[in-house]
Amino acid sequence: MRSRRAVSACLPSWFLAVRAAPFAPRRQRAGGRGSSDVGVPIVKSVIAMDIKAKLKLIGLLPLIMAVLFGLTFYRGQDRLDVLRDSTLLAAEMLDELRQLEVLSRHIVETRANGGRRAGYQLLEDLDSQMLALQSAAREPNLVGMLDEMAGRLLLTRIHFMNLDGLSVPALGQLEPPPSWEVAERLRRSIAVLQPMARRLFRDSDAAALAYGRQLWMVEFWLLAATALLVMLLTYPTLRRVATAIQSLSRETRHVGEGGHPRDLVLSGEDEFAQLARDFNHMAHRLADAEQARERRARDLEEAVKDLENFSYSVSHDLRAPLRAIDGFIGILEEDYAASLDDEGRRLFGVVSANAKKMEQLIDDILALSRAGRLELDRIDFDMGRLVEEVWEDLSAQRAGRAVRFLCPRLPNVACDPRAIRQVWQNLLANAIKFTRGQDPAMIEVRAERRPGMVCYRLSDNGAGFDPAYSNKLFGLFLRLHGIDEFEGTGVGLAIVKRFIDKHQGRVEATGATGAGATFSFCLPTGPPKGSEEEFHGEQRLV
Amino acid sequence: MVSNDSFSNDSVNNDSVVDILLVEDNPNDAELAIRALKKNNLANHLEWVRDGAAALDFLFHRGARANSHNRLPRVVLLDLRLPKLDGIEVLTAIRANPETRELPVVVLTSSQEEQDLVATYQLGVNSFVTKPVGFDAFARTVAELGLYWVLVNRVPPDSRRDQ
Numbered sequence: 288m289r290s291r292r293a294v295s296a297c298l299p300s301w302f303l304a305v306r307a308a309p310f311a312p313r314r315q316r317a318g319g320r321g322s323s324d325v326g327v328p329i330v331k332s333v334i335a336m337d338i339k340a341k342l343k344l345i346g347l348l349p350l351i352m353a354v355l356f357g358l359t360f361y362r363g364q365d366r367l368d369v370l371r372d373s374t375l376l377a378a379e380m381l382d383e384l385r386q387l388e389v390l391s392r393h394i395v396e397t398r399a400n401g402g403r404r405a406g407y408q409l410l411e412d413l414d415s416q417m418l419a420l421q422s423a424a425r426e427p428n429l430v431g432m433l434d435e436m437a438g439r440l441l442l443t444r445i446h447f448m449n450l451d452g453l454s455v456p457a458l459g460q461l462e463p464p465p466s467w468e469v470a471e472r473l474r475r476s477i478a479v480l481q482p483m484a485r486r487l488f489r490d491s492d493a494a495a496l497a498y499g500r501q502l503w504m505v506e507f508w509l510l511a512a513t514a515l516l517v518m519l520l521t522y523p524t525l526r527r528v529a530t531a532i533q534s535l536s537r538e539t540r541h542v543g544e545g546g547h548p549r550d551l552v553l554s555g556e557d558e559f560a561q562l563a564r565d566f567n568h569m570a571h572r573l574a575d576a577e578q579a580r581e582r583r584a585r586d587l588e589e590a591v592k593d594l595e596n597f598s599y600s601v602s603h604d605l606r607a608p609l610r611a612i613d614g615f616i617g618i619l620e621e622d623y624a625a626s627l628d629d630e631g632r633r634l635f636g637v638v639s640a641n642a643k644k645m646e647q648l649i650d651d652i653l654a655l656s657r658a659g660r661l662e663l664d665r666i667d668f669d670m671g672r673l674v675e676e677v678w679e680d681l682s683a684q685r686a687g688r689a690v691r692f693l694c695p696r697l698p699n700v701a702c703d704p705r706a707i708r709q710v711w712q713n714l715l716a717n718a719i720k721f722t723r724g725q726d727p728a729m730i731e732v733r734a735e736r737r738p739g740m741v742c743y744r745l746s747d748n749g750a751g752f753d754p755a756y757s758n759k760l761f762g763l764f765l766r767l768h769g770i771d772e773f774e775g776t777g778v779g780l781a782i783v784k785r786f787i788d789k790h791q792g793r794v795e796a797t798g799a800t801g802a803g804a805t806f807s808f809c810l811p812t813g814p815p816k817g818s819e820e821e822f823h824g825e826q827r828l829v
Numbered sequence: 830m831v832s833n834d835s836f837s838n839d840s841v842n843n844d845s846v847v848d849i850l851l852v853e854d855n856p857n858d859a860e861l862a863i864r865a866l867k868k869n870n871l872a873n874h875l876e877w878v879r880d881g882a883a884a885l886d887f888l889f890h891r892g893a894r895a896n897s898h899n900r901l902p903r904v905v906l907l908d909l910r911l912p913k914l915d916g917i918e919v920l921t922a923i924r925a926n927p928e929t930r931e932l933p934v935v936v937l938t939s940s941q942e943e944q945d946l947v948a949t950y951q952l953g954v955n956s957f958v959t960k961p962v963g964f965d966a967f968a969r970t971v972a973e974l975g976l977y978w979v980l981v982n983r984v985p986p987d988s989r990r991d992q
Contacts, residue, residue: 599942603910606939609962611857617964618864639964646962653941 333520337557341524345517352513356506363502369423370495376416377488383409383416384484387443388477394450395470403451410444420487429490432483439480446473531559539566598656605649613642644776651778654709655763658785663703665790670743671697673704674732677711685719689727697734700741700810706786707810713779714745714806720773721749721804729803740792742809751798760796783808848874848979850902852884852919853937854911858960862906862937865968871975876902881914885922888929901932904955904978909938909945917945920952931985933978937971 336344387409390402417437424430450469531553538551550570551563616635620627627635674694715730722728729748734741752760752767759765761784764777787794787808798804849871853859859877866872876899878884886892888901905923909916916936923929935956936949946957958974961967 599940602941603939606960606962607855607858610861610939610960610964610967611855613962614857614861614964614967617968618861643963650941657943 335556338524338528339558341520345520345524348517348520349513352509356509359505359509360502363498363505367495367499367502370491370498373420373423374488374491374495376420377484377491380413380416380484381481381488383413384477384481387413387447388474388481391447391450391470391473391477395467406447406451410440410447413440414444429487432487436480436483436487439476439483443473443476443480446476449473527555527557527559531562535559535562535566594656595660598653601649602653606646609642609645609649613639616642648776648778651776651782655778655782655785658706658709658782658789661703661706661786661789663706663789665701665703667699667701668704670699670707670734671695673708674711674715677708677715680712681715681719684716685728688723690719690722691727691729693729693731695733697732697743698736698741700812702790702810703786706789710783710786710808713783717779717806718745718747718749718804720775721751721768722747723749723773725749737809739813740809740811742807744805744807746803746805748803751800751802751804752796753800754798757796757798761794846874847876847899848903849876849975850884850887850905851875851877852879852881852905852907852911852916853877854879854908858908861964861967862971865971866975868968869972869975871972871979880912881916881919883913884911884919885914888923888932889926901929903933903982903984904974905932905934906937906974907934909936909940909949917948917952920949920954924953933982933984935974935978937974 333341333344387406390406390409394402394406417433417440421430421433421437424433446469450473534553535551550567553560553563616639620632620635624632671694674697678692678694718730719728722730725748729746731746732743733746734743736742750768750773756767759767761780762777763781766775766777768775783806784794787810790810792808792810794806794808796804796806849866851859851862853862856879859879863872863875863877866875876887878887882892884905884907886894887897887899888905890897890899907916907919911919914922916938920934920936923932923934933955934953935958936945936954937958937960938945939960941959949957956974958970961970
């Protein structure tokens with residue numbers, strides 16, 4: 288019993304600490320002016336809590352209540368035990384008093400010595416029980432009664448001692464009262480004690496019962512209050528969570544559907560309100576980004592349109608002055624030939640040649656621009672026949688020359704015939720041009736299938752090029768030969784490269800000065816895959 | 830030497846027979862073309878207008894040409910880039926009108942754009958010729974065009990409206 292109290296005695300320090308929060312609403316319910324002044328801010332602060340804190344509180348409340356329940360139950364049980372002990376003690380005392388009465392009658396009747404010891408033992412027991420009861424007693428009524436009982440018990444002991452006649456040595460000199468009288472006194476004092484002990488038993492029993500009932504009542508209210516508090520906290524929180532999630536999901540769906548984000552409105556200061564604000568922020572940023580993207584796309588479209596207009600203008604407007612220059616020079620030469628000397632005619636010839644060169648440049652630039660804009664249309668066609676056609680078209684450029692042209696059967700590959708025709712045209716025209724000094728000129732076309740692609744190769748025995756500058760071959764306006772050596776604008780191979788790039792193919796050239804050149808281009812078979820990506824990357828390095 | 834003025838609208842008799850209607854805004858190009866035609870004796874019945882609106886005025890007898898009674902020309906040499914109405918619009922108007930639907934129209938332009946080729950052929954152009962830059966080539970091309978369309982080509986009898 289003492290150890291249990293020791294345990295409960297060391298609890299209150301934190302017990303007091305935790306009871307402040309859960310008891311606050313109860314204090315508010317108590318309704319005093321002072322208590323509501325304290326309660327309202329607490330309620331307000333609970334309402335203002337964010338969801339996480341509320342959920343924590345909801346989780347913590349039953350825990351606190353369980354501790355409180357355990358504590359009250361423990362302490363109540365303690366008290367109940369005391370009360371039950373008291374009942375037991377009272378019952379024992381009643382029994383012992385009856386035994387003492389029987390014993391005293393026996394002593395008077397028999398004068399036997401044997402009962403005396405038992406009598407003192409009973410009195411000792413009674414004393415110790417009385418002490419226990421007194422130490423456990425709390426109520427003033429009970430304490431008073433116990434004090435009285437203790438007094439009576441002392442009297443009873445004196446009477447018993449009298450009866451025993453041993454405790455008072457001087458008794459022998461006096462007229463000893465007759466033993467029946469002493470016994471009668473003892474009997475009377477026991478008779479007084481007995482109803483008191485009975486009452487003590489009844490009271491203790493009733494108190495134990497009542498206390499037990501009260502204890503259960505307290506526990507019940509504690510549980511009920513916990514349940515109520517949890518419900519009070521849980522319901523609005525759950526409702527908030529449910530409605531917030533519902534409205535968030537509904538509104539986010541709307542944002543996904545339409546271009547213009549509608550602001551989510553969630554009142555309050557908790558996580559959901561923050562989420563809604565963050566979401567609005569995000570949606571606005573997304574909308575801004577989308578607008579910026581659209582603006583850029585529009586700009587790009589305009590730029591493309593501008594470029595198209597530009598190339599249209601170039602093709603149309605830049606040619607007219609050239610035509611005028613060459614045309615009026617021509618008129619001058621025709622109509623005033625008589626008044627021109629050789630130098631005059633030579634100078635007009637220079638002007639005229641430059642006008643034509645300018646036209647060639649414009650044509651080439653436009654061809655390059657068209658090559659960039661061409662939307663590829665990959666189809667299967669007879670590559671060998673295409674090469675033959677291109678070769679025939681170029682007959683004017685090799686007129687009067689001995690050119691040996693070798694072209695075996697060529698494998699086909701799906702590609703854009705317009706683009707590839709231009710590629711062959713530029714490569715073959717180059718080959719014809721750069722073999723000008725050879726007799727006979729040799730031009731050979733070959734092809735081979737490689738994994739994932741078909742490679743075509745065009746070799747000639749012409750002027751070749753210095754391999755040190757092979758990286759400049761495919762650059763725009765870059766030429767490796769003097770303009771007086773071989774004419775050209777340096778656009779042809781740039782167009783070749785652009786078309787092959789557009790096919791995700793690769794193009795390369797090998798050669799040596801005076802030892803001919805070999806141009807090869809590879810076109811991927813089937814849709815572009817990883818391996819062709821690799822080639823794409825490679826040709827960027829060229 | 831041919832001067833611009835001798836081929837201006839005012840100098841041409843309103844009721845004369847016109848074989849070639851040249852629609853060209855660039856006077857240099859026009860002069861070169863007329864010179865080439867003249868060398869082949871084809872410029873005698875030539876009308877030169879400088880924009881699309883004037884071309885339609887001439888063909889439909891309206892505006893400044895409301896009082897003229899020309900027959901339809903044998904051929905219209907039409908540039909594409911023109912002030913007011915461009916060549917495409919002129920061609921559209923010519924093909925939309927039942928009286929001029931069968932009128933031979935040759936586009937003579939600097940343009941090498943595929944889009945122009947496609948558009949004019951879709952509108953029913955009779956020929957599409959790119960002006961060469963070189964003097965000789967230009968003179969030859971224009972002369973060949975004139976010879977072909979004025980002397981060689983035949984048109985349905987009722988397509989040339991007799992007044």
